[in-house]
Amino acid sequence: MDTIILYSTGCPRCKVLKKKLDAKGIVYTLEENKDPSFMIEKGFTETPILEVNGRAMGFIEANTWANQF
Amino acid sequence: MEINIRLDRNFTVGYNRNQNDYGTEIAHLNGFDDGQLSYTDFIDNFIDEETVADSSIDGNSNVGHKDIVTLEREMPKPHEKLLAFNKIHYEMQKRFGFKAANNWLKAEWIGQLYMHDANSATFRSYCFAYDLKDLAEKGLYFIDGQNACPAKHLTTFVDFVKEFVSFACNRTSGAVGLPNIIPYMYYFWKKDINENYLGIRSAGFEEYYAKQNFQRFIYAVNQPYVRDGSQSAFTNTSVFDRPYFEALFGGAEFPDGTFMIDYEEEIINFQKWYMEVMSAIRSDNMFTFPVSTISLLRQNGKFVDEEFAIWAIKHNMKWSDSNLFVDDTVNSLSNCCRLKSNIEDLGYFNSIGGTALKVGSVKVSTVNLARLALDTNSEEEYLEELKNRVWLDLQALDCVRHIIKRNVDKKLLPNYSYGLIDFEHLYNTIGFIGIYETMKKFGYTVMDELGNTFYTEDASRFGKKIFEVMRQTADEFIKKYHCDYMINTEQIPGESAAAKLMLKDKFFYPETDIYDLPLYGNQFIPLGIKTTGQERVRIASEFDSYCNGGSILHYNIDAPFDSFEKAWKMVNYIADQGVTYFAFNTVIEACENNHAFYGNICPVCGKPVATKYTRIVGFYTPIRTYSAPRKAEFKMRKWEHINITAEKIT
16 A cells, blocks of 8 residues: 655645545545644655655646546 | 815925925926816816826826816826825824924925825725636625626626726726636636537637637726726736746636646646737737736746747747746745745735736835935935935835725725735835936946946945845834835836926936936836946846846837747846846837837738837837827837847857
8 A cells, every 4th residue: 555645734735635635535644734844854845745655746746646546 | 265175284284384495396296286286277287288197197108098087087186195195194193203204295295205196095005916716706796785696607707807807906006917817717718618608619619719708808908998987907917837837826726626737738728829819909909908927937047848938939029018027936926835934025026017926015105216316425325315215115105004904994995805905915115216317326337439328336236235225124114113014125117206206306406417318217227228238137137136026127129029039049048147027128000090010001901100109117008198208208218129139149
């Protein structure tokens, strides 16, 4: 089973991705905090980030991934 | 018979003192001489003057028709301005003391400061880039007493946009920005096509239907009675490359729960149709609005979305009618998904266009830097006095903001009550004008043997200091008064302010050599001053970064580009120098039927040139509607032989 983590600040794009994951019934762990510092510490430069089996994807790639799931 | 207007006693004392001290000439420039305040005299003068811009106390070339409606609208402006100044003065006394109030009134009176749209300054705010989400989801929800329903079809949505623009522009004094109109038009278009509305799909009229509705929108905003019944609606729209689209609209949802991002390619194509319609209409009927901006992301010397950049630059060759916004980060237009722990601003804002979504300005009040140069004799004195004037300017803006907030509390501004605009997304804007004259006064300009003017290294150094002082003063002001808003700076277009401020300065300083033009320029090197294109670009790139975006470089060109390679080279060159917002500005001829063309004879109807269009300050308007000083300034403008220059650029 894939390990999927959604890193989110609750921004509009985060919400879009979350809705898509939920609609597709994809099981994931949500790491959400309005304070973006937890994502900055991980070296991320944008929100949201979807990590699938350790591979981090930005919004556009994650959106395509979710659409094709 | 005497008709009284009850004004604050302290204001009246200050007003009378300024009238007595500076006489009728300055009073006239302020719109406060007896003839302007007398309705009967105003009517006589209005009839005698050639254009509305010449008779108005706050004219602009967008008022192209001189008729009974414009007369009715212009006539009360001096009285409205009087009431507005009385209110600001009164508010300043309460918030900052009697002395500050009097200092502000005097500074305004004599031309050190300039409150824009003064007659409506205490009634409505300036401009905003609206989010059309609510309009798409709820219809005309802001009109009382009607059972608002969302549009079901594209045609209805366009009608709603027209109503929205009318509602919004009559409750603000500046531009109505519509950054996401195209994605929402796409949504309703797609819905109609999917449902085969009126048989459009089965008839194969999909593209025609979209283009017809773009045309309806463009014609609607250009009708000369949308704002105040006397002028068209100052609107702006943008098209975005893929990175900007993804950043701005990646988080947006359509009314049916689908996501904009999933229609990215279709919307990119839809944008192109929109721009094609805009271009095609000009040949039939040259128009002014909407001001168009193309936003392109550029990183490491290349356009990230090269396909779109090539299309856009090629498209813009015909009329040079779009401003180009080129930046190296998407954060400038969209800060909602950026990972910065200290979000410092509300996003890029420029009153001409090209702004981020949901950002605007309460009001602009300008510091006349040319006058400051005339009033001072050393850099130190200039910078010290600059701080004082910016501070006073910010106090006045703060008062205007609070007065408008109270108007909202009193339910006088339904555009706020219904959430079309909110104060959270509004800057207070420090305007500036007269950088060139400052440099000239201090001897920081040089002329080469061909008569081209250049800024010296001292100009670069001093310019940087000027912008730093403005920024630092704004930061100190925010800190001292615990402001819950942000302050930006803008090099103002100054359509009428540029002439009035120079006339005031000439009154106080008749003998000085800084008056090279009939008015102050709204470019770092005014368009009427001979210089090289490279120098304009160099200065713009240097100063742009200091004044957080509020400027646009106008690059005057004598003709359209004669090849895509040249257009591509010039855009790349200017972007590589670091200029964020720029436009190639040219002269477009129009016949008496208002067909736009280049040359002497209209290719559509065979008629000769009747007028010419060029960007007066930010948008194409016919020169026949310019005020007298603007017409004189137009004659002095220099036009670069762009196709020769582009060949030489490496």
